[in-house]
Amino acid sequence: MIAIESVSRHVADLDAAASFYEALGFARGEARPWGAGGADQALWNTGDREWRGLTMSLPSGVSERQFPLRLREYRGGPRHVWNTLDAWSVGSGHMGLCVEDPYQTWNALANAGELRAQTRGGGPIPMPDEFRAEGERHVERPFATFRDPDGLVIEIQPPRRAHPATPNWVELGDERAGVSHLNLNVPNMAGAQKFFEAIGVEFPEGPFESFAHPWLGNVMGTPPEDGEWTIVYARLPEADGDGAMFSLELIEYHALDVERGYANALLSDANVTMITLRTPSLDDVMADAVAAGGTVYTPGGAVALDGASRAVVLRAPGPTRSSSSASSQASLRQPAGGDSPHRSSRSPSGASRRCAGPCGAPFGVAIRDTVACCDEASSCCIGNMLIGSCWGEGGAQWCSLMARLRRAITRSTWCVRTWQASSILSCPTRIRCSRRCEQRRPSSMTPEHGAWFVTRHEDVLKIYRDLETFSNADIYPTRVPIPCVIAEKVGADYRFPTDKHxxxxxxxxxxxxxxxxxxxxxxxxxxxxxxxxxxxxxxxxxxxxxxxxxxxxxxxxxxxxxxxxxxxxxxxxxxxxxxxxxxxxxxxxxxxxxxxxxxxxxxxxxxxxxxxxxxxxxxxxxxxxxxxxxxxxxxxxxxxxxxxxxxxxxxxxxxxxxxxxxxxxxxxxxxxxxxxxxxxxxxxxxxxxxxxxxxxxxxxxxxxxxxxxxxxxxxxxxxxxxVLVPAGSDVYFMHSSANRDASVFADPDAFDLERSEMREHLSLGTGxxxxxxxxxxxxxxxxxxxxxxxxxxxxxxxxxxxxxxxxxxxxxxxxxxxxxxxxxxxxx
Incomplete structure (x- = not known):
């Protein structure tokens, strides 16, 4: 029989994580100083990276035992911090806690400076009557969610009474204060059920019902347009819990991006969560898990931890990192510049072509944080921002235009302003900053001003997330005046038909x-x-x-x-x-x-x-x-x-x-x-x-x-x-540059099928x-x-x-x- 033993969290800063969980009521336990080696390294496939750890605990919400939370911090080697992923991304999830007074817990975290609210509305939100059991409708049941320092969502609610079986729920007993359930977001409920049932998790009978309700979206902080959800409560025994049954909650969000998530996470990454299960028949569970679409992550299979136990890391079904051999990895990964099968004959094979303008910058070099090669008088490389790299022999054409532009460069924000129209007309690429109707501009702005060009991944994310500061309204009127022959057809009051989509x-x-x-x-x-x-x-x-x-x-x-x-x-x-x-x-x-x-x-x-x-x-x-x-x-x-x-x-x-x-x-x-x-x-x-x-x-x-x-x-x-960007400005933020930001993407110009940070691209927007x-x-x-x-x-x-x-x-x-x-x- 399989049973849940603990949860492991990999964190970016162990001290910060421990302070948060302590404020939440977890008790500190055994600590492990920095070190490397041991069977755990082979089990978790983390190489020779050093790590330190701390075990913390909170009473279980379903038994008399203390439920362990094991925190680890790694250093050295590749590691990514996933705390910017949405809480509803596939592979993410939350830990559910029962607390006697959610308002008190919320305020205690706020007073300790540890509250990172996920719930919309500034505090816990009572459950609507239609969600409550009939005997609980006279009792207020406030729910709330917030994040730990690494992005894991914590859900708090009062203890529940026993819950009868429904198509989506297994029968559950009374809860008490403590860790009540674990949640995982899945891309496909049927596939998840097949996997978890294969390893011994008990599911409700179904058929599973889907529903949509704004209350749940407000509690979880999902987008307001979250659409339908399918929520299934399964269960499995708690290890050393004297037969108590622990809840595993699975959610499929039908209307959201089901492919964005942790598929390429390393186990040493921050914000990776693992559920530790205990079983007396490891080989059988491994075989059943693989047959149900799971993946054995640990190289070579099970690892001997001590004289009496073995362990293995399994991944549930879904996209995973390739297990290709070293030779096939080399065939899938090429250095930057290796994509074109037809190199220019103007330079020796393998030699870098360079911009024909004053800077002489090598083609293929993306402009990101700063540009050191160009001085105030010759800003030819500003053209790179629109493409992500210089445009081959067109570099001279860029220079002929951009040498006329004045620029202000600080890190990633460029201000392009005060050029003559003839400069644009003479440029075959016809790239120009957008204009806004005069009535939309403050009086201090003049017609010759252009736009702030924003190129770094971090700053583009800021624009996406701050919807009040960065307005999306009326930003794409036509840039091409209506010719007289067209105006005669449509009339003087014609409105461009895509200005309000x-x-x-x-x-x-x-x-x-x-x-x-x-x-x-x-x-x-x-x-x-x-x-x-x-x-x-x-x-x-x-x-x-x-x-x-x-x-x-x-x-x-x-x-x-x-x-x-x-x-x-x-x-x-x-x-x-x-x-x-x-x-x-x-x-x-x-x-x-x-x-x-x-x-x-x-x-x-x-x-x-x-x-x-x-x-x-x-x-x-x-x-x-x-x-x-x-x-x-x-x-x-x-x-x-x-x-x-x-x-x-x-x-x-x-x-x-x-x-x-x-x-x-x-x-x-x-x-x-x-x-x-x-x-x-x-x-x-x-x-x-x-x-x-x-x-x-x-x-x-x-x-x-x-x-x-x-x-x-x-x-x-x-x-x-x-850079201070004043109110009334236009900003033009560039996916093409943010998607090649070297602070986010290693070897950013390479086409790498095993890139761990692949899903950080912004080609599809975010939030x-x-x-x-x-x-x-x-x-x-x-x-x-x-x-x-x-x-x-x-x-x-x-x-x-x-x-x-x-x-x-x-x-x-x-x-x-x-x-x-x-x-x-x-x-x-």
């Missing part, structure tokens, strides 16, 4: 609209679309498989996301084939400047055609409702029965799905395939082991940054990277602004690459396919082509 809203409108859209993009509904996506991918391959060569962008990586968007919106694939052109029209008008009039007219006409189609689509869905996104937006109702969204809001959200779901996903798929094919050993490794595909997608998204950067309007003075369609984008990319691996295993880059070429745009990169070839199985 989800990505250009502040609270409370953002939460109101996103909550509605979340239900369509829940992870469960996305998973249900996988057969449709796979059928589409195979249909596209059928169209060119016998040809031996193809532009993969035009015939495959672009039609997959546009085809999926067509399904979502409820239109035909024939119309879907127009999406890429319409999206390019809109992004050109919002992300570029100074277009020749003929080009501007073309893009404006494309926009008007797109808007007209969207209005007709909505009108048709009003007459003939269907089971799709468009009808869902139309039929959404407020509490009083009135429509939740106005006609203009429905139009905006239809266009936002079209914009967000087309070009960005296409670029992510194409970049990932390109980087795999650029080093043939990588592609062969993925063909041999398709389980590497999710990691390849994350690295592809990190390096490609399908959304290069975004703007925010600063509502109050704020410091970014040591309340995390990409709503992230589960769908990852599904499309995974299915697209899996289909290529299966159907075209000998795929390779065409001989004339050099580095990928983009049109530069401040918001999205517009990719032109990806030429590939293979040996057809039959003549064309």
């Amino acid at each position: 989800l990505n250009t809203m502040d609270e409370p409108e953002h939460t109101r609209v996103r909550k509605i859209m979340t239900k369509v993009f829940s992870a469960r509904r996305v998973r249900e679309r996988e057969p449709e996506v796979r059928a589409l991918a195979n249909q596209l391959v059928d169209g060119f498989v016998n040809g031996g060569t193809v532009d993969l962008l035009g015939r495959y990586t672009s039609p997959i996301p546009t085809g999926v968007v067509a399904m979502l919106l409820g239109t035909t694939q024939e119309v879907g084939r127009k999406f890429r052109g319409w999206v390019e029209n809109i992004f050109t008008l919002t992300g570029q400047l100074d277009l020749p009039e003929e080009e501007a007219i073309k893009h404006w006409n494309g926009l008007i055609e797109c808007e007209s189609w969207a209005r007709d689509l909505i009108a048709d869905h009003r007459k003939r409702p269907r089971d799709d996104f468009t009808s869902f937006m139309i039929e959404a109702e407020s509490d009083d029965g009135s429509p939740s969204l106005s006609d203009d809001e429905i139009l905006q959200q239809v266009l936002s799905v079209l914009l967000a779901g087309s070009d960005t996903s296409s670029v992510a798929i194409a970049e990932t395939v390109y980087r795999l094919l650029a080093v043939p050993e990588r592609w062969l490794a993925v063909v041999d082991n398709p389980a590497l595909i999710p990691a390849a997608i994350e690295e592809g998204m990190r390096l490609a940054s399908p959304v290069r950067g975004l703007h925010r309007f600063v509502t109050r003075d704020v410091e970014l990277g040591g 309340a602004r995390f990409c709503l369609g992230a589960p769908l984008a990852r599904l499309e990319a995974r299915v697209a690459i899996e289909t290529l691996v299966e159907r075209l295993p000998d795929l390779r880059l065409a001989p004339d396919q050099g580095e990928l070429e983009y049109e530069i745009n401040m918001i999205v990169p517009i990719l032109r082509a990806l030429e590939v070839e293979w040996t057809p199985s039959s003549p064309a």
